[in-house]
Amino acid sequence: MASLALFVAIKAMxxxxxxxxxxxxxxxxLIVQERERLGLDRPWLSQYLSFNKQFVSGDxxxxxxxxxxxxxxxxxxxxxxxxxxLLALAVGCFAGASIALYARISETRVSKTIALSLGNxxxxxxxxxxxxxxxxxxxxxxxxxxxxxxxDLMLVPPKAITGLLLLDSxxxxxxxxFSAALRHLVLPSCCxxxxxAASVSSVLYARLGEPSIExxxxxxxxxxxxxxxxxxxxxxxxASAPVITVIGxxxxxxxxxxxxxETVFSWPGIGRYLVSAIIERDVFIARNVLMMLILLVFVVAxxxxxxxxxxxxxxxxxxxxx
Amino acid sequence: xxxxxxxxxxxxxxxxxxxxxxxxxxxxxxDPADVDDGESVNAVxxxxxxxxRFKSGTLEIEPALAESYSISEDGLTYRFxxxxxxxxxxxxxxNGETALxxxxxxxxxxxxxxxxxxxxxxxxxxxxxxxxxxxxxPMELEFKLAKPNASLLSSxxxxxAFLVSPQxxxxxxxxxxxxxxxxxxxxxxxxRPNEAIVLExxxxxxxxxxxxxxxxxxxVPDNTVRVLQLKSGDIHAMDGLPPAELPSLLSDDAIDxxxxxxxxxxxxxxxxxxxxxxxxxxxxxxxxxxDRDKLAEVALSGAGRAAHYPVPKGFPGYPEVEQPIPxxxxxxxxxxxxxxxxxxxxxxxxxxxxxxxxxxxxxxIATFIQGQLKEIxxxxxxxxxxxxxxxxxxxxxxxxxxxxxxxxxxxxxxNFLSVFFASWAAEKGSATNYSFxxxxxxxxxxxxxxxxxxxxxxxxxxxxxxxxxxxxLPILPLVHSDDLFAMNSDYEGFEIQKIGELRLxxxxxxxxxxxxxxxx
Numbered sequence: 001m002a003s004l005a006l007f008v009a010i011k012a013m014x015x016x017x018x019x020x021x022x023x024x025x026x027x028x029x030l031i032v033q034e035r036e037r038l039g040l041d042r043p044w045l046s047q048y049l050s051f052n053k054q055f056v057s058g059d060x061x062x063x064x065x066x067x068x069x070x071x072x073x074x075x076x077x078x079x080x081x082x083x084x085x086l087l088a089l090a091v092g093c094f095a096g097a098s099i100a101l102y103a104r105i106s107e108t109r110v111s112k113t114i115a116l117s118l119g120n121x122x123x124x125x126x127x128x129x130x131x132x133x134x135x136x137x138x139x140x141x142x143x144x145x146x147x148x149x150x151x152d153l154m155l156v157p158p159k160a161i162t163g164l165l166l167l168d169s170x171x172x173x174x175x176x177x178f179s180a181a182l183r184h185l186v187l188p189s190c191c192x193x194x195x196x197a198a199s200v201s202s203v204l205y206a207r208l209g210e211p212s213i214e215x216x217x218x219x220x221x222x223x224x225x226x227x228x229x230x231x232x233x234x235x236x237x238x239a240s241a242p243v244i245t246v247i248g249x250x251x252x253x254x255x256x257x258x259x260x261x262e263t264v265f266s267w268p269g270i271g272r273y274l275v276s277a278i279i280e281r282d283v284f285i286a287r288n289v290l291m292m293l294i295l296l297v298f299v300v301a302x303x304x305x306x307x308x309x310x311x312x313x314x315x316x317x318x319x320x321x322x
Numbered sequence: 323x324x325x326x327x328x329x330x331x332x333x334x335x336x337x338x339x340x341x342x343x344x345x346x347x348x349x350x351x352x353d354p355a356d357v358d359d360g361e362s363v364n365a366v367x368x369x370x371x372x373x374x375r376f377k378s379g380t381l382e383i384e385p386a387l388a389e390s391y392s393i394s395e396d397g398l399t400y401r402f403x404x405x406x407x408x409x410x411x412x413x414x415x416x417n418g419e420t421a422l423x424x425x426x427x428x429x430x431x432x433x434x435x436x437x438x439x440x441x442x443x444x445x446x447x448x449x450x451x452x453x454x455x456x457x458x459x460p461m462e463l464e465f466k467l468a469k470p471n472a473s474l475l476s477s478x479x480x481x482x483a484f485l486v487s488p489q490x491x492x493x494x495x496x497x498x499x500x501x502x503x504x505x506x507x508x509x510x511x512x513x514r515p516n517e518a519i520v521l522e523x524x525x526x527x528x529x530x531x532x533x534x535x536x537x538x539x540x541x542v543p544d545n546t547v548r549v550l551q552l553k554s555g556d557i558h559a560m561d562g563l564p565p566a567e568l569p570s571l572l573s574d575d576a577i578d579x580x581x582x583x584x585x586x587x588x589x590x591x592x593x594x595x596x597x598x599x600x601x602x603x604x605x606x607x608x609x610x611x612x613d614r615d616k617l618a619e620v621a622l623s624g625a626g627r628a629a630h631y632p633v634p635k636g637f638p639g640y641p642e643v644e645q646p647i648p649x650x651x652x653x654x655x656x657x658x659x660x661x662x663x664x665x666x667x668x669x670x671x672x673x674x675x676x677x678x679x680x681x682x683x684x685x686x687i688a689t690f691i692q693g694q695l696k697e698i699x700x701x702x703x704x705x706x707x708x709x710x711x712x713x714x715x716x717x718x719x720x721x722x723x724x725x726x727x728x729x730x731x732x733x734x735x736x737n738f739l740s741v742f743f744a745s746w747a748a749e750k751g752s753a754t755n756y757s758f759x760x761x762x763x764x765x766x767x768x769x770x771x772x773x774x775x776x777x778x779x780x781x782x783x784x785x786x787x788x789x790x791x792x793x794x795l796p797i798l799p800l801v802h803s804d805d806l807f808a809m810n811s812d813y814e815g816f817e818i819q820k821i822g823e824l825r826l827x828x829x830x831x832x833x834x835x836x837x838x839x840x841x842x
Contacts, residue, residue, distance in 0.1 A: 015714035019751055023358040024731070025447040026717065026752035034441065065359075066350045067439045067499055068515070076515060135547065140554050147556045148547060153518050153538050154340070266542045268516035276347070281710045 017281040079163025081269035087189040092196030100204035122198020131264035148266035152180040188265040248304025339535035344557040353499040354484035356440035364824040370484035370504030381733040397470030410487035411509040418457025423488035444482035473734035507827035533830035559809040565623035582818040584805040588680035588727035591756040607657035626803035639784025668701035672724035674709040680727030757796035
């Protein structure tokens with residue numbers, strides 16, 4: 001379904017990507033030759049079938065503009081986004097969860113205000129603006145972190161095994177590379193973490209306020225359990241199901257945020273790659289990468305749903321109370 | 323976070339040996355014969371050279387890889403004597419045979435270097451009059467032309483004619499487009515796509531060797547961030563300055579701004595095939611109603627000037643009369659009055675939504691024009707889209723009026739005027755003559771301009787072309803914007819080149835220079 005919709009949408013663009021590939025000196029004869037070379041003179045159905053076949057078999061062709069194999073490009077840019085996204089997700093969940101839990105347990109006015117306003121601010125303030133703020137603060141004023149980029153241009157990057165620089169430099173046992181990669185990751189991942197932090201914190205805060213969970217907390221407290229024990233062995237487990245669903249559905253939004261974060265922090269990720277492919281009408285890249293991301297968003301949402309169901313609290317709640 | 327202190331010595335805060343230049347997007351390819359985006363050209367220009375080049379800061383030709391050249395009386399034979407002792411970065415010596423490669427791979431479709439993935443679109447345009455290239459001695463090249471072409475020598479100084487090592491093809495195959503091997507001041511080290519291109523000094527360079535050991539050409543996509551990085555010292559130089567940032571950069575002592583009139587023109591194209599724009603009185607009224615001096619002031623923030631002709635000032639044939647189109651609202655109203663009933667639906671003006679060299683703030687220009695035309699009662703609707711969508715509409719004649727521009731390739735008048743006015747450039751789908759203006763007299767003049775070899779003759783022909791343009795008014799020139807470059811003021815030795823090609827090899831630290839003079 002998705003593949004058909006995508007194919008039709010891209011075919012329906014009025015522009016001819018092949019003619020537009022030629023910038024200042026378009027030549028009718030060269031345009032025809034190029035269309036033939038790429039098989040664009042064939043009927044739609046045959047083009048559509050071969051698109052699906054090529055997508056599945058990993059034969060994604062070359063960029064119209066750079067001539068680089070697009071799968072190779074994806075292999076380069078996608079891990080960069082994954083590394084950034086995973087770290088942002090981890091930081092965001094940790095921060096969001098801590099804030100929500102602290103607010104519920106401490107019951108102070110300040111901590112409640114923080115939890116509620118993080119929800120509002122994180123979901124409304126443009127990520128671009130947050131990025132610039134972090135950049136000015138962390139890179140220009142404090143000078144602690146580089147003002148963008150993924151790695152130190154003076155260093156030789158570790159051999160690409162996973163494509164994740166942190167992991168690759170650990171595998172290679174290269175401390176300098178690890179530190180460089182981490183330093184470059186701090187600001188952009190904090191920027192990208194704001195959105196998941198906000199969603200996790202608001203959902204968790206609301207969930208913890210539900211009567212059944214409140215009751216659980218009170219009864220555990222009455223048995224004389226400490227806060228740490230209550231949080232880690234009971235509350236988190238019970239309250240986390242909807243949070244996991246939220247993480248799953250935020251994933252798509254995270255990819256959208258990745259483009260803006262990548263632009264502000266000059267991060268060579270898949271977001272910039274995809275958006276420039278669309279703007280430049282590099283259609284094969286746009287089609288394959290979009291297809292890949294659509295599948296990915298589906299899979300993540302599906303998995304998080306299953307995980308959430310598996311962690312369904314009702315069974316466990318009974319256990320707790322007996 | 324206690325990470326701040328560690329390993330700061332290896333961060334992008336660099337020693338004097340490394341120079342970092344940042345721009346907004348990455349190069350597409352590094353094969354001079356097959357690029358047409360500015361970002362590729364800028365990188366390629368550090369690595370490769372041509373037989374001849376422009377004398378720095380001018381449009382005069384001087385020898386480069388050829389130490390001398392001669393042109394026959396009839397203008398049909400060009401001979402170049404190659405420089406001795408020059409080698410490509412891979413060790414290949416420069417001689418007649420190795421120099422030939424770069425031209426034959428473009429001309430001859432059966433040549434192994436005529437890569438299937440490449441389109442060589444400049445060859446058919448700038449070099450179409452060359453019929454053969456031969457090595458007539460170990461160190462001598464001869465070009466034969468079908469007919470005289472006054473701009474050929476300038477074209478040979480431009481990037482598609484840069485010399486590539488023939489061995490690059492054997493070593494890399496198609497990937498030679500990403501592994502550039504030239505003769506220039508810098509050799510290629512590494513390309514991390516969407517991050518940076520790393521070059522190092524060519525220690526065997528035949529000319530003046532660069533002072534810097536490494537040149538890093540970095541991608542910083544966001545304009546504001548790029549300016550911040552220049553101010554913080556993360557980068558040493560940048561292009562793509564947003565005009566709005568100009569005042570803050572000019573007042574910053576730590577940054578030098580380089581500014582020169584650019585070889586470009588931003589204009590309003592009227593589609594003469596559309597029913598309303600076909601009417602000359604309407605076009606004339608629009609032209610008379612737009613205050614272009616004010617427009618330049620508003621939309622370029624001091625980084626450019628109003629355009630009075632379709633070519634920049636200083637071109638052969640550029641008339642003495644500075645203002646061929648005065649601002650005359652009364653006359654404009656009078657001309658448009660009888661046709662206003664046609665504008666129940668407003669005039670549609672197409673504009674791109676992202677900056678181009680000639681229009682750093684395209685939407686400001688469009689809304690300004692909208693306001694000015696309102697003064698004479700002409701309603702305008704501004705239609706903005708991304709550049710490629712707009713280009714598609716323009717090339718196919720699916721528009722009424724459109725804001726667009728041109729950046730010169732080789733500094734020659736023909737490279738502007740034929741692009742705008744020749745009937746052979748008005749083919750739907752691949753047009754650059756977006757007005758679809760077809761006029762036999764104009765075609766005849768344009769061909770005469772190409773064939774004329776003396777400067778006087780050319781000036782004479784092109785002044786007639788400009789007269790014809792004023793008479794028919796297929797396009798309305800609006801602005802010439804400046805080329806801008808900003809550099810950390812610890813450095814010197816940079817000059818803006820007329821055709822916009824970037825030359826970074828001469829840049830050095832001011833203190834280096836002082837030290838040298840002490841040594842002497």
